[in-house]
Amino acid sequence: MNRLEQLQRKFPHIPRSIILKTDVTRLGIRHSPALSQAGAWASPQTLIIFDRDHEEPAPRKSLTTEGWVSLPQEMHLQDSSLVGLSLDSRSPYQVVEGEGRYLLCLGEESVDEVSFDLMPRWYHQRTRSGALMSTVGAVCGDLFATLTTNHCQYFNTGEQCRFCCINPTTTRSQELGIGRTITRAMEDVVETFTAACAEGNIGHYVITGGSFVDRRKEGATYQRFASALANVASRFGNIPGVVFSQALEEEDMRRIHEMGAGNLEVCFPLEVWDERVFERVCPGKARYVGRKTWLDSLLKAVDIFGAGKVICQFIVGSEVMPGYGFASWEGGMKSTLEGMEWMMERGIIPIANMVRAAKGTLFEEIEPPPTEYFLALDWERHQLMVKYNMPAPRSRCRGCRPNACEYDYVHLLTSPAL
Ligand code: SF4
Numbered sequence: 001m002n003r004l005e006q007l008q009r010k011f012p013h014i015p016r017s018i019i020l021k022t023d024v025t026r027l028g029i030r031h032s033p034a035l036s037q038a039g040a041w042a043s044p045q046t047l048i049i050f051d052r053d054h055e056e057p058a059p060r061k062s063l064t065t066e067g068w069v070s071l072p073q074e075m076h077l078q079d080s081s082l083v084g085l086s087l088d089s090r091s092p093y094q095v096v097e098g099e100g101r102y103l104l105c106l107g108e109e110s111v112d113e114v115s116f117d118l119m120p121r122w123y124h125q126r127t128r129s130g131a132l133m134s135t136v137g138a139v140c141g142d143l144f145a146t147l148t149t150n151h152c153q154y155f156n157t158g159e160q161c162r163f164c165c166i167n168p169t170t171t172r173s174q175e176l177g178i179g180r181t182i183t184r185a186m187e188d189v190v191e192t193f194t195a196a197c198a199e200g201n202i203g204h205y206v207i208t209g210g211s212f213v214d215r216r217k218e219g220a221t222y223q224r225f226a227s228a229l230a231n232v233a234s235r236f237g238n239i240p241g242v243v244f245s246q247a248l249e250e251e252d253m254r255r256i257h258e259m260g261a262g263n264l265e266v267c268f269p270l271e272v273w274d275e276r277v278f279e280r281v282c283p284g285k286a287r288y289v290g291r292k293t294w295l296d297s298l299l300k301a302v303d304i305f306g307a308g309k310v311i312c313q314f315i316v317g318s319e320v321m322p323g324y325g326f327a328s329w330e331g332g333m334k335s336t337l338e339g340m341e342w343m344m345e346r347g348i349i350p351i352a353n354m355v356r357a358a359k360g361t362l363f364e365e366i367e368p369p370p371t372e373y374f375l376a377l378d379w380e381r382h383q384l385m386v387k388y389n390m391p392a393p394r395s396r397c398r399g400c401r402p403n404a405c406e407y408d409y410v411h412l413l414t415s416p417a418l
Contacts, residue, residue, distance in 0.1 A: 002106055002107065002109060002111075003023070003092070003106065004016075004019065004020060004023065004106055004111055007019045007023060007371060007372070007375070010372065010375075011372075011375050011376075011379070013379070014375060014379055015408070015412040015413070017077050017078075017079050017081045017112075017408065017412065018081070018375075018378075018405050018408050018409065018412065019371075019375060020077065020081075020083075020104075020111060020112060021077065021081050021083045021405060021408065022354070022371055022374050022375050022378070022405060023093075023371045024083050024091075024093050024104070025083065025084060025086070025354050025356075025374075025402075025403050026354060026356075026368065026370070026371045026374060027088065027090075027091045027092065027093060027371070028053075028054055028086040028087060028088025028090075028091040028093070028356075029085055029086065029087060029088065029091050029093045029094060029095065030087070030088070030089055030091050030093065030094040031057035031058075031059075031071075031087050031089070031094075032094045032095055032096060033097075034094075034095045034096050034097035034102060035071050035072060035085070035095055036059060036063065036070070036071065037097060038072050038095075038097075038102065038116050039063060039069075039070035039071040039072055040070060041116075041118060041119060042072040042073075042116035042117060042118065042119060043072065043073055043074065043116065043117040043118065043119050043120065043139060044068040044069055044070055044071060044072065044073060044119060044123075045068060045069040045071050045072075045073045045085075046067065046068045046069075046073070046123075046134050046135075046138040046178070047068075047069065047169050047172065047173035047176075047178060047180070048137070048138035048145055048146075048147065048180075049145070049147060049150070049166060049169065049208065050164075050165055050166060050169050050358065051165055051168070051169040051172060051173075051358060051359055051360060052084055052085070052086040052356065052358055052403075053086055053087040053088070053358065053359055054086060054087065054088040054090075054356070054357055054358060054359060054364075055087065055088060055089060055359060056087075056359065057071070057087050057089075060176065061176060064176040064177050064178065065177070065178075066132055066135070066177060066178065066179045067123055067124075067132045067134035067135060067178065067179070068123065068134055068178065069176065069178075071085070071087075072085055072116045073085060073140070073402075074116070074117065074140065074141065074402045075095070075102075075104070075114040075115065075116055076114060076115045076116070076117070077104070077112050077113075077114060078112050078113050078114070079412070080398075080399075081398070081408050082141050082398065082399055082400070082401065082402045083114075083402055084402030084403045086356060086358070092106055092107055093105065093106055095114060096110075101113055102114045102115065102116070117139075117141070120139055120196065120199060120201065121199055122134075122192070122195040122196050122198075122199050125195055127187065127188040127191040127192060128187070128191065129185060129187065129188055131179075131181075131184065131185075131188045131192075132179055133191075133192040133195060133196075135178060135179050135180045135181070136184050136188045136189055136191075136192040137189065137192045137193060137196060139196070139201075139202070140400050140402060141397075141399040141400035141401075141402065142201055142202060142203035142204065142397065142399045142400050143202075143203070143204045143205065143206060143396065143399075143400035144193060144196050144197075144202045144204070144205040144206070145205070145206045145208065146184075146189050146192070146193065146205075146206075146207060146208075146225070146229070147184075147207075147208055147209040147210075148183070148207065148208070148209035148210075148218075148221045148222060148225055149182055149183050149209045149210050149221070150166065150167075150169075150170040150180060150181075150182045150183075150209070150210065151166070151167055151170060151182045151210045152164065152166050152167060152210030152211045152284075153210065153211060153212055153213045153284075154211055154213075154283075154284030154285075154288075155167040157284070159283040159284035159287060160283075160284060160362070161271060161281060161282045161284065161285065161315075162280075162281050162282075162318070162321070162324060162361065162362040162363050163271075163281070163315050163318055163355050163356070163358070163361050163362075163363050164361060165358050165359065165360030165361045166210050167210070167360075168359070168360030168361075169360060170182060172359075172360065186224065186225075186228055189225070189228065189229070190228050190229075190231075190232060193205065193229055193232045193233075194232050194235075197232060197233070197235075197236040197239065198236075202236070202239060203239065203397060203399065203400070204239065204240055204241060204242070204394075204395045204396060204397065204400060205229060205233065205239060205240075205241040205242075205395075206241065206242050206243075206244050206395065207222060207225045207226060207229060207241065207242070207243050207244065207245075208243075208244035208245065209221075209245070211245075211246050211284065211285070212246075213284075213288050215246055215247075215248065215249060215288075215289065216249060216252070218245060218246055218248070219245075219248045219249055219251070219252030220252070222243050222245050222248065222252065222256060223252060223255050223256060223259065225243075226241075226243055226255075226256045226259045226260060226264060227259045229241060230259050230260050230261065230263065230264060233263060234261070234263075238261075238263045239263070240263045240264070240265070240394040240395045241260065241263065241264050241265070241395055242264065242265045242266065242267050242311065242393070242395035242396070243256055243264060243265075243266050243267070244266075244267040244269070244313075245266070245267075245268065246268065246285065246289060247268040247289055247293060247294040247297030247298065248266070248268070248297060248301075249297075250297075250300050250304070253266065253297075253300065253301055253304050253305070254304055257304050257305055263394075264305075264395075265305060265309045265310065265311060265393055265394065265395045266301050266305060266309075266310055266311070267310075267311035267312065267313055267351070267393075267395075268294065268297055268298055268301065268310075268311075268312060269312060269313035269314075269315075270285075270291070270294050270295070270298075270312050270313075270314070270339070271285075271313065271314060271315045271318060272314065272315065272318050272319055272325075272336075272339075273314070273319070273335050273336055273338060273339025273340075273342075274319060274325075274326070274335045274339075275291055277318070277319050277324065277325045277326065277335070278291055280324045280325070281315075281318045281319075281321070281324050281325070298310060298312055298343070298346075298348050299346060301348075302346060302347045302348060306347075307346075307347025307348075308347060308349060308390070308391045308393075309393070309394075310347065310348045310349065311348070311349045311350075311351055311393050311395075312343050312348050312349070312350050312351070313350075313351050313352075313353060314336060314339065314340065314350055314351070314352050314353070315353055315354075315355045316336060316352045316353065316354055316355060316374060316377055316378070317354055317355035317368045317369050317373065317374065318355045318363075319332035319333075319335055319336050320332035320333075320369050320373070321355065321363060321366055321368065322366055322367075323366070329369060329373050332369075333373070333376065333377050333380070336377060337377065337380050337381065337384065340352075340381055340384055341384055341388075344384055344385070344387075344388040344390050345388065349390055349391070349392070349393050350381065351393070351396075351401075351404060351406055352377075352378060352381055352404055352405075352406065353403050353404050354368075354374050354403055354404065355368050356368065356403075378405055378409075381406075382406075382409040382413075385406075385409075392406065392407060392410055398410075398411050
């Protein structure tokens with residue numbers, strides 16, 4: 001019996017594709033010639049914010065151009081579940097090509113047929129100032145993403161979140177030859193978002209970026225971006241978006257809400273629920289914002305944006321990373337679920353990204369918990385979502401969540417409550 005079948009036996013209530021997606025997300029995937037081949041035309045790694053690979057595959061430098069690394073960023077399973085590709089030579093998974101089909105193999109055994117999205121045409125276009133558009137924005141499925149800044153000030157003092165690699169990714173992408181700047185002109189952002197929307201495959205957008213020690217400056221920056229992008233979104237059928245930032249001040253939230261005219265949500269990622277673990281895993285956020293202020297901001301955001309339009313991300317698994325979190329998986333899971341339930345009781349939607357030992361993070365050399373941990377926790381999260389009749393956020397969908405399974409649960413279990 002292979003490991004996928006063993007997992008299916010342990011979690012018979014969870015759809016097979018969620019088990020497979022979770023396992024591939026946890027273990028990564030080995031580089032193979034098929035990936036380089038598909039990278040010639042598939043939606044590529046742009047390193048827009050995070051390098052998801054655990055390690056750099058040998059040919060990456062030779063596969064990098066001014067705009068991207070010619071390796072696919074995500075793949076679809078046969079049932080269309082979107083799975084992020086994080087390269088790791090230790091993984092038992094790889095993609096092989098044969099007779100025009102791509103197969104996901106566990107060891108030598110094929111476990112699914114996979115496909116890749118085409119590279120957007122606008123990745124090849126330039127703005128009037130000469131910026132290659134793929135260095136200004138990028139897609140993840142049907143999500144358009146752009147950043148206020150590719151630099152987080154918490155790295156300056158070593159207080160960055162332990163799972164984060166935003167600054168090392170910026171440096172690495174520049175070393176590889178990608179022409180990304182730390183900040184970008186608003187005209188470039190507007191032109192790029194307009195070109196992406198005009199091509200017709202954008203269902204949502206996100207404005208995010210590194211954190212500022214001064215949250216008022218951060219809030220002002222997000223206001224500028226929200227105003228400009230919401231204006232473009234309104235010309236293409238009011239595409240919903242999300243501001244994914246630190247917990248903002250009330251005045252900034254009110255302005256962003258007005259600018260979005262009902263089509264903007266906010267996500268303030270607390271990342272970890274337990275107070276002491278939060279201080280260890282997110283020391284910058286803990287010191288400069290503080291957990292209480294963060295939670296108060298989330299509650300205020302519900303007053304302003306409405307229940308179901310405020311999101312809080314958890315980096316699930318951080319709570320049990322050795323040296324940082326709970327010693328027992330039971331303790332970590334209980335704490336995270338308690339935090340998620342606290343959110344749901346107050347109209348805040350918790351989303352769950354799996355922690356990874358990505359290159360450039362302080363977790364790089366630490367082994368995350370096994371797939372079983374993520375499956376067990378995410379199943380319980382879904383049960384809470386059903387119990388509280390929580391809606392899914394408008395600003396995301398199943399086609400743009402490659403490292404999380406919220407929408408896969410909703411789609412595959414077709415719960416009448418969601
Ligand atoms: S606040 Fe944390 S997660 Fe956000 S950019 Fe900075 S280090 Fe990364």
